[in-house]
Amino acid sequence: MHGVNRMKILKQAVEDEVAAALAGAGVEGELANLLGPATVEEHGDLAVPCHSLAPILKRSPVDIAELITSELAPALSGIAEVSAVSGFVNIKAEPAWLATSLSELLLDERLGVSTENPRVAAVDYSSPNVAKEMHVGHLRSTVIGDAIVRMLIHKGHTVYRENHVGDWGTPFGMLIEHLLDLGEDNAADELGMGDLDGFYKQARAKFNTDEMFVERARNRVVMLQGGDDETLRLWRVLVDESMRYFNEVYSMLGVLLTNDDIMGESNYHHLLPEVVSRLDNLGILEDSDGAKVVYPGGWVNREGEPLPLIIQKADGGYNYATTDLACIIDRVERLGCNDLLYVVGTPQSQHFKMVFEVAKQAGLMDKSHIANHIKFGSVLDSDGKILKSREGEAIKLVDLLNESVVRAEQTIAQRNPSIEGEQRIEIAKAIGIGAVKYADLSTERTKDYIFDWDRMLSFEGNTSPYLQYAYARICSIFRRSKVHTPLRDVSPIIIEHAEEALLARRLVNFSSMVDEALYTYSPHRLCTYLHSVASAFASFYENCPVLSAEDDEIRMSRLALCDLTARTLSTGLSLLGIDCPEQM
C-alpha cells in the first residue's frame, strides 16, 4: 500500500459504524478489528477484508462483504461510498466529507496536528570534534537530529538539544602543544578561519615523527587532566575557536543548535568517579587485568568470552562508555528527561545497547525512561563506497554546502534570469541547502544512501526543489489574485474534479503523517507524504484553473485548496528544517 493514503481521519469518522455493521453480521471482539487502509487507491481509502471471517460465519468472503456493505452503505451516507469487491468492503470518502474536513483544516493554524502530553526529551546529535573538520558523517546526525527536534517541539514536548562535542581526551595534549608552537594568535586565526583540517593534520604529523613533541603532548595531557590553569586556558582557546567555526556551519545549514546546546564530553568529567562508585556499590563492577568493567551479559568476543563494558582503564583513565553513563545520570537526574535519543551512526549500535543495558542494571534509568539509539547509515558515492574527496579524504561539510548553493544559483540564473543579485543568492541558499538536507532526510534513515548532485538538485522527483517549486507557484497565484492569505472561512469548498479530490484526500492526512514520522523517528515518511501532496497539487494546477475558474465560488474554493497546500508544504518543510522561498 502507498504509505501516504492512510486516511486515519476518515477511519475515526467511520469506525463506529463499521463496528456496528460487523456486529450486525455476527462479528465482534478481536475479529472485528479488520478496518484498515485500502491498498489500491482506486478501490477506496479504507477497506475491510472479509476473508478471515469466512470460516466463522460459514459463508464466502464475497457474501460477507456484500452483507456488510448493504448494512454499512446507508449508515455512511454523506461520509463515504461503500462497495463490495471480491471479499473486500471498500470505503471511499465522499467529496462532501472531504470538503467539510478541508473547511475545518482551513480554520486550524496547526492543520490538525495535535499537541500531546508533554514529555521531556534529550536529543543527542551533531557532535563534532574540537579542532577537527566537520564532514559528511556529521551531516546526517545534524540534519536528522534537527528534524526530530523540530517535530518534538511542534508536538508540544520539552526538548533539550545536546551537542555532545568531542572536547576532551588524549589528543588534546598534542593539539595544545601544536597551538603553542604556532603561537596562540596564529593558531586561533587558523582555527577561526575554518582550517581545522590543516591544524589537526600538522599536529598529528609532528606527533608521528617528533619524539620530543610526543613527550610534550603526554605531559600536557597530564596537566590538562590535573586541572592546570594555563593548560585549561589554552584548551579553552581551542574549544572556543572551533565552536565559532561550527556555529558558522550550523548557521549555513539552518539548524537550531547554538552555544547553549553544547554539552561536550568535558562537562561530564565530574560525574565519572560517581559512575564508578555507583556501579561499585551495586557490586556489578569487576576487575579485568586492572581495568574496571561491567559484564552486561549477552555479548561475547571473538573467543566466545563474555564481552565487558570498560568503565575505567587500568591506567585510571576513563573512556566513552563511562561518559555515556554519566550523560544518562545528568539527563535523567538533572534535566528530568523521559526520552533519551541518540542520533548516532549505526556502527555504534552494539555500544549503545551495552550502555543502555548497564544503565538499566545500575538503576540509572527505570521503566519511565526510554533510551533510543536513532541510528543511520552512511553517505556513499556513486560506486557505493563511503563518500570521499578525489584525494581520498573526508569531504568538508562546508565545501559540500557551498557547492550545492553555487549549483542552485547557476540553475536559477539559467531558468529564471529575472531573479538577480541578493535575492538570487538568498533563493539559491534555500534551494541548495534544502536539497542537501532533503536528500539526507528523504531516505529511510537506517539505510546507506548515495550522494548524487544531479538527483538532489533536480526539480523532478522526490526532491526539495520540487516541493519548493509547488509552493512558489502557489505564492505566485496569490500575488496575482489580490486575495490575502491565510484564508480562514471559505464556504463552500467544492470538490468536483478528480484532481481536487486527490489533493483533498492527501491534505487531510497531514496530521497523521506528522505523528507517524515522529512516532517512528522517520523524517522520510514526512518527505514521502509531502512529495505526494506536491505531486497531487501539480496535477490539480494543470487541470483546474484557479484564477480563471468558471465562477467566483469555484475560484475561492480552489484558492482555499491552494492555501491549504501551501501551508501544508511550508509547515512540513519547516519541520524538516527546510525553507521555502516565495519565488524561484
Add this chain to the structure above:
RNA sequence: GGGCGCGUAGCAUAGCCUGGAUAAUGCACCGGCCUCCUAAGCCGGGGACCGCGGGUUCGAAUCCUGCCGCGUCCGCCA
C-alpha cells in the same frame, strides 16, 4: 567464528513494525501537451519470477527458518 543490518524494474528509492486485491514513486527510455495562474511542470506508455529455498496462513515483498551476497561491529579510540 559470533552479533547487528541490508538485498525490491537499467539506476535510485517507498512499502516490511501493524500480512490482504493488479508491488508504489522518481530518474532514464518511448509518445503527447505552452497565444492560458512559473513547461523547474502535466498527461499517457513499456519495463520487477520483491537475492535464493523452505515454513506459517484462506492470503507473504511484509511474519518464521535455512542458505548466498554485501556492509558493519566484536576489551582499554570516540
